[in-house]
Amino acid sequence: MNVTEANSVVLRKLLIFTVIMFGFGFALVPFYEKICEVTGLNNLLQADTLAENTQVDTARWVTVELDANTRGLPWQFKPLQSSVRVHPGELTQVVYEVRNNSDREINGQAIPSYSPQLLGKHLKKLECFCFSKQVLKPREVRQMPVQFLIEPGLPTDINTVTISYTFFELGNDNTASLDINADQI
Amino acid sequence: MAAVHDHDIAHAHDHHPTGLMRWLTSTNHKDIGTMYLWFSFIMFLTGGVMALTIRAELFQPGIQIVNPEFFNQLTTLHGLVMIFGAIMPAFVGFANWQVPMMIGAPDMAFARMNNWSFWLLPPAALLLLGSFFAPGGAPAGGWTIYPPLSVQMGMGMDMTIFAIHIMGASSIMGSINIITTILNMRAPGMTLMKMPLFVWTWLITAYLLVLVMPVLAGAVTMLLTDRNFGTNFFNAAGGGDPVMFQHIFWFFGHPEVYIMILPAFGIVSEIIPTFARKPLFGYSSMVYATASIAILSCIVWAHHMFTAGMPVTGQLFFMYATMLIAVPTGVKVFNWTATMWRGSMTFETPMLFAIGFIFLFTLGGFSGVVCAIVPIDIQVQDTYYVIAHFHYVLVSGALFAIFGGAYYWLPKWTGHMYDETLGKWHFWLSMFFFNLTFFVQHFLGLAGMPRRIPDYALQFADFNMISSIGAFGFGLSQLLFLYVVLKCIRGGAKASAEVWEGGKTLEWTLPSPAPYHSFETPPVIR
Ligand code: HEM
Ligand SMILES: [Cu+2]
Numbered sequence: 130m131n132v133t134e135a136n137s138v139v140l141r142k143l144l145i146f147t148v149i150m151f152g153f154g155f156a157l158v159p160f161y162e163k164i165c166e167v168t169g170l171n172n173l174l175q176a177d178t179l180a181e182n183t184q185v186d187t188a189r190w191v192t193v194e195l196d197a198n199t200r201g202l203p204w205q206f207k208p209l210q211s212s213v214r215v216h217p218g219e220l221t222q223v224v225y226e227v228r229n230n231s232d233r234e235i236n237g238q239a240i241p242s243y244s245p246q247l248l249g250k251h252l253k254k255l256e257c258f259c260f261s262k263q264v265l266k267p268r269e270v271r272q273m274p275v276q277f278l279i280e281p282g283l284p285t286d287i288n289t290v291t292i293s294y295t296f297f298e299l300g301n302d303n304t305a306s307l308d309i310n311a312d313q314i
Numbered sequence: 315m316a317a318v319h320d321h322d323i324a325h326a327h328d329h330h331p332t333g334l335m336r337w338l339t340s341t342n343h344k345d346i347g348t349m350y351l352w353f354s355f356i357m358f359l360t361g362g363v364m365a366l367t368i369r370a371e372l373f374q375p376g377i378q379i380v381n382p383e384f385f386n387q388l389t390t391l392h393g394l395v396m397i398f399g400a401i402m403p404a405f406v407g408f409a410n411w412q413v414p415m416m417i418g419a420p421d422m423a424f425a426r427m428n429n430w431s432f433w434l435l436p437p438a439a440l441l442l443l444g445s446f447f448a449p450g451g452a453p454a455g456g457w458t459i460y461p462p463l464s465v466q467m468g469m470g471m472d473m474t475i476f477a478i479h480i481m482g483a484s485s486i487m488g489s490i491n492i493i494t495t496i497l498n499m500r501a502p503g504m505t506l507m508k509m510p511l512f513v514w515t516w517l518i519t520a521y522l523l524v525l526v527m528p529v530l531a532g533a534v535t536m537l538l539t540d541r542n543f544g545t546n547f548f549n550a551a552g553g554g555d556p557v558m559f560q561h562i563f564w565f566f567g568h569p570e571v572y573i574m575i576l577p578a579f580g581i582v583s584e585i586i587p588t589f590a591r592k593p594l595f596g597y598s599s600m601v602y603a604t605a606s607i608a609i610l611s612c613i614v615w616a617h618h619m620f621t622a623g624m625p626v627t628g629q630l631f632f633m634y635a636t637m638l639i640a641v642p643t644g645v646k647v648f649n650w651t652a653t654m655w656r657g658s659m660t661f662e663t664p665m666l667f668a669i670g671f672i673f674l675f676t677l678g679g680f681s682g683v684v685c686a687i688v689p690i691d692i693q694v695q696d697t698y699y700v701i702a703h704f705h706y707v708l709v710s711g712a713l714f715a716i717f718g719g720a721y722y723w724l725p726k727w728t729g730h731m732y733d734e735t736l737g738k739w740h741f742w743l744s745m746f747f748f749n750l751t752f753f754v755q756h757f758l759g760l761a762g763m764p765r766r767i768p769d770y771a772l773q774f775a776d777f778n779m780i781s782s783i784g785a786f787g788f789g790l791s792q793l794l795f796l797y798v799v800l801k802c803i804r805g806g807a808k809a810s811a812e813v814w815e816g817g818k819t820l821e822w823t824l825p826s827p828a829p830y831h832s833f834e835t836p837p838v839i840r
Pocket of ligand 2: 567568571614615617618
């Protein structure tokens, strides 16, 4: 084999390797999702289960502020109460209201966000409109409950927390990935 | 593929075109190396102007010169231009010039492809810089182009994504060329473990490049489809996850920082033995250390994400893995020092830059280890402390090695000695102003000044003013380098073939300037 041929062999191998690594970048996506699922990280859109004997810590109050936003869709979205005071461990229900101000049917998905970040660990949501996509007919109004409790394990220096939801529009072509999430619930 | 067979013809014809066509069509490794180096220098000045604008704005608290949006565009483009435009092409330029000469090969393996890898760069640079003029301006979310910002920005972001694609393709082609040249075209008798260290570090760097560049290409492709074609890789609303981008990006990003430093290690490992007039201490441990750094660099990426939300086990793993890198790095620093130990040293400009490199790079390595400690990083992440860290490893690391290498090989390239006095001035001015600029940034960072912010609280004013003065001094000193290089090309004392009395690698057996075609008949290595 002369040098030119030997060179093309190396070239071919390295090109194949490059293509494989390009694919590997995309393979990281399902891999990442799998890891999050297995380790239970990032399960914002799934219902939590409750340990049976949660104690209610009646000696403590935590103020839960409720926030609502929409991004890029003609909906009006607000909590019916701007904040609630709860005892850690106490099961609480709040209600959000959403109204479709347009004349077309729209699919929306709410994504929660917590402040402080630490709350994510100690907030258990048993029921939430964010667990599935919401389809609103033209001008439809809907009231949606959220059932949650804050674990007594929340550090005692935290007295006020915020639960915030943002509604995003799902184009009809965009629903595929969410249906997968819906299956997992 | 035509590229494969072209090199046979490339040195068959001795009449090469002149003028612009010579450069456009050249397949000669020296011509292409020269173009890479000039391209890199132009990008260095371009990125430098952006840096000086940033520092001018930060000279005093308050907003004086640029508006905040433009400021953010400047920091973003400064990073991208310096990394992809200045540092990486400079090292590829060195590889083009030196690798064939140091292994006794006539040229690079794929000469036509070599021409392509260079000529992809100028259009990419134009796209990148052109994004300033796009509606909405250049990307402004930082060189790391994190979503959600990068998904929301104007079309400047799309231009940047294409530029990254093109520059990535260029790097991959360059790397394939370098790997093939090194594997197949060494002179008879030059076994792998007899290769000069510069060649070794580039071989390993090139493998890193083909390993991670395609992953970056994948990441920016996903950004592009998220932006334009309704996919939801990083879009939370559609079930995607912006933090995933950070993982994929840094899977590329951390090896990338070693891509920018391993060839620098190689250059320093050539300079130190020459001017200490002793063989490199611990050659094989140098090779193994380089390889282990490269391997380790692939499993530490999440140290850039300690505050992005990660389980404690993850933080611990990435913390310890990152600290582990300091071990092979320490081996290298030890070996360079041991090479100088009892050597008969002289301190010409290349040696000054190499010693400056060892001091300051090590300092940057130390602040890296500090950043790697999770509880500390949670404090300093996204502050000027990180800025100080990576400028110590990139400017006084990679860039100083590039300057050292340029002075070291300029006589071989041009046939003239450079002006030693001015070279020394360049070194000392750079050394002084570099530290003036960046050392104080450690204090700013520890005191909590965030990065990528055009305005700051009053208590940071003094250090920022010092830093800005240093930056202008540093920037102006680089014009001196330009002058020295031009002067050296135009004329100067005739350089001998050997140039430095301690140089032992093959390029010093060729006349100066190195002939257009070197080693038509391979040298024999004893
Ligand atoms: C002992 C070796 C090193 C260690 C332990 C180390 C560690 C780290 C850590 C932990 C960070 C993240 C800091 C943060 O964002 O809070 C960081 C950032 C960085 N390092 Fe290093 N590093 C080392 C060497 C290098 C080298 C050799 C380079 C380049 C030549 C480099 C370039 C960078 C860059 C560019 C960043 C900032 C990226 C950004 O956020 O924009 N580091 N380093
Ligand atoms: Cu890193």
